[in-house]
Amino acid sequence: MDSLFSLEYLIQQLNTKPIAGNTRSSIEKFLEILDKPKINLNELKKLSNQGVPDDIKGLRSLVWKLLLGYLPTDRTKWNSTIKTNIEIYEQFCNDLIKSKLQKQMTESNEYEDQEIQQSKKQDHPLSKSLQSIWKSFFDDQVIWEEVEKDTVRTRAELSFFVSPTQIPNKYPVYFRTQCRRERRLAKDYEHRHYDVLTRILFIYAKLNPAIRYVQGMNELLAPLYYVFYSDTNELFLQSVESDAFFCFTILMSDAKDSFLRALDDSQDGIKSKMNNLNTLLRIHEIEIWDNLQKQGIHPQFYSLRWIMLYLTQEFELHSVFILWDSLLSHSNKNEYLLFLCLSIIKELKPSLLQDDFTDIMEGLQQVGKIQVEKILQIASQIYQHN
């Protein structure tokens, strides 16, 4: 492995692709910032806050990795960072997925001490002993199945996640889940994108037992994975999975409080975030706030999903990218997120002043028609004022 991330790849595209003038100069600005030995993150944030051009593959992916702090600002360290993380991730997979059961039950080790050999003999699939390898296998299977139930239906509007991936299938899975049973019956042995999502989320769940897996985490992982995979460069393919895993982990450090049930009633939990949005609404749009109050529309009726999933489920994927370009450019993502939500509500104003509970609820549940550029525009105005 020589260079796992080359800027030349981006520059080459700019030189060979027909790209319109405005976009071209925007891309050039990005490359100017990126093409320095030490990248000025603040400059990058200012630029990416307006959106990252899609016209050359790999730009958004690189920018997001920098914004998240996954790649260091010192460009000379990118290669070793990516390489090290591939190795760490592989180690996780080896330790946590490559069936312990298979490894330990079948490969008997002649140097193993008597005690372990004895405990293996006593172990069996129905054992409830905490040391039982069988029990831990079945516990893991429960997590895997729970995750897989959701990954298989990630962004179902696209066929992308159910289609085959070029990422090599290095970790055979021995869990017997409903989904895997059906696939075996259909003789489907492909390695698919959602299999990669499942693996990443499973590893995350095993490493973070306090959070484990909560529904919706797949929605936060999906944009990262999609953007990284879409770089379509053989060089990058090696690290898509580990990059996505680590970037997801970093993103979750900001997002996880909403997922933790134990924090529901604390000031960091999802309930208090929804309340904060409601307070913002009262300050900025008393008229709307009044009417929602009057109609009995509580913030948790609409804003839970917005906040918890960083708006991913409300918009089509490409719009999510644009929202996230801006969201990831902010140091306090959770705070800025509330302003994005507020901007959505502001944009819906006329329909939120009506006198019908149903109409208002339906409007709030289908905000995907709003132009994301408009949302960003409103958000940048009100956020600066605060």
Place this chain on the structure above:
Amino acid sequence: MSLGYYDWLVKVIVLGDSGVGKTNILTQFCDSKFSQNYTATIGVDFKIKILNIQDKKIKLQIWDTAGQERFRNITQTYYKGAFGIIFVYSLIDRNSFNNVEGWIKSILESTTDEVCSILVGNKLDSQDRRVQTAEGEKLAQKYNMPFLETSALENKNIQDIFDRLGQNLKIRLENEGQKVSNNTQRQSGQFKLNQEANQTEQPTSSCNSC
């Protein structure tokens, strides 16, 4: 989008484990659509449908909830004011059946005993059945609610869920002389008699299919 005239407005919630097909049942019923894979419901989704039961129109305000345990704490706020409840499990997921009783108990704690419920075993289309019909029947009997096995995929017995539920709702509402309005529901969280029925929208016969 208003759906025109109705006699009663009733809040219905749909409960059950993750992946049993709650969203699919609702989408089939409300929009006549089926998709193999709906994204997991986070928090709550909201749908509206007018149900015709004999000469009456019941406007159903249906709340589709997240199935995962983590969300129960939060989704309980949505239970308030519910008058109809659909409990769903999957015929091919034994655990989802085992958990139904937990769902029933959780709701009985937070609503009045006036609710109309129905038990639904979904995914009748699958060959891989893990729960027998008799087991579902027995559970439904225990809690004194109707029982149906359905397939959202093949649109089998889906309308029946709402017809059965609707008939019971109608009987209950008529017996108690209740006219349920959105207002009373919001103010008290209960369905009390609302003498001044506030359905001011024009009566229309063209909304049968809406």
